[in-house]
Amino acid sequence: MISSVNSGLIKKARRGDGRAFSMLIENHERFVFNVVYRITGNAEDARDVSQEAFIKAFKNFESYDESSAFSTWLYRIAVNTAIDYIRKRKKENSISFEDYIVDEKNQKGDSGIEEKVISKEGVKNIISAVNMLDDEFKTVIVLRDMEGMDYKEISDITGLPLGTVKSRLSRGRGKLRQMIEKFNLKPETEGRGRA
């Protein structure tokens, strides 16, 4: 909930005062930016998309009914905006781990693709491995393992059934394990694998 000290700002923001809204969200900017960054996997995109999410929140500010936490409400909009964005981006897709696996099978041991993937995406640690997951897995992994949401919250935000959330989560983690093996990634705490 927004503190009552801010009620003047809220009123102004609801009437369409952009500066008032900007003051309300200032403390949430880093948090929203990072959620979006984790889902989109790209800082430049995250900048645009998180700002777009804030503008969306501003335009829909009347629909925020103050019964839920302001941060949760912002979070929802941010996550949905980021998911929409990667959905659209998928059409102009870049190489993902899925493609990589498929290509590897097709090309039977030709290591050209592997080198390309590694140099392009720079898989240095688990976080960059998450980045290479297909969007459907990446979203649930980010929300569950990085943002600490529970299954129910993820299901609410993404609109996926609980069962789907669970199965995507374990499949996503399975893929991460494969990548860790593939790229020989060591735990952060024990120093990096391939630098």
Added chain:
Amino acid sequence: MKCDEALNIIDMYVDECVDAYDEKEFLKHIETCESCRNAYNEIKRITSELNNAEYLPLPDDFHNELTEKLIKSGKKRNRSRIVKYSAIAACAVLVFMTGAYMKNLYYMASNESYTESADAASANESMSNDMLRSANGASPKLFADGASADVYEGAEAGGTGESTANSYNDTMLSTAEQNITRKIIKTGYISINVNSFDETSQLVKTYMEQNNGYVERSDQYADYDSQTNAYKGKSGNITVRIESTKFSDTMSYIETLGTVTNQSVTVNDITNNYVDAQSRLEVKEQEKERLTELLDSAENIGDIISIESRLTEVISDIESYQAQLNSYDDVVDYSSINISITEKNDESIIPAKTDFVDKAAYNFKNSARTLFSGFEGIVLLVIKLWAPLAVVLVVAVATVVFIKTKKNKK
């Protein structure tokens, strides 16, 4: 527990959502099965590492850039509002001009019947005065209500037609920006002593009928002297509702009906409440629009369900604000007057009848006005309905001719 079962449960175990029995079985299994234990440890490591990932700092200038965008998108909304009001204003100007045109037609049609306003110029002059009054705010309700009746009221005043359309335009735009006039509820209380309760209440009823008002409530009772128990006469209360514009006329009329013993008027300004309800309504309507757009582009069932449930809420909000505004309009447009009437067979009171001359003059004026407005209404109606009337006329003439020829044949 077998390996495939154990592997199935790892994630839920890591996320701490397996029941006690499964947990026990799972732990028992990984104690003995090395490959499942490895899988578990690896996932545990992945999740804890991801969980400990740090947030990046915000990119440079993120806040300033965002603030600018927000201010810009806020302004855009205001601009679209002005565009909206300009559009309404333009429509209203159109209605005015149509009204003016009608009025000119009307004057042309009625010139012959009125010796006083024999030439069109004097007619126009009196119209300009009306218009001036209207422009000065005598009839500024137009925008607040937007009801067709009010537009018509304005149209009546728009006498000089096209040449004044521009000045109107300005007035209307400024009215549109202010958006609202004061919303005032007037309530009158008046106590009178009269000779005859029945006669007086009949006069009140008649007056209400003639002036588009109505009696909302009335009661009467017999008065007895508390000591002698002798019958003193009839008393009672009448509550009437009358158009606010006729409030003071009505109060003055009631004063003439007897001896006034008490009189007061309360004025309640509900402009703030009104504007508040109006802006809430506007906000909800914008939200409804957006939700409808959102619904069109929604891609999953979860979104659709949550948008639809929100939409239902918004629509019911809109209805309740609308109902509130309607009830405000009702009390603002119609004033209440509570009349307390006491019958006194007392010589000291001025009987209503002594005001005969005043009343006669009043009634004369009033019925003349009624006649005039009735006539005006008919002429306007004729202009509006000339085509169907012509058909009716032709049919009537044809019928008469038909009957006559039939008679002649006999």
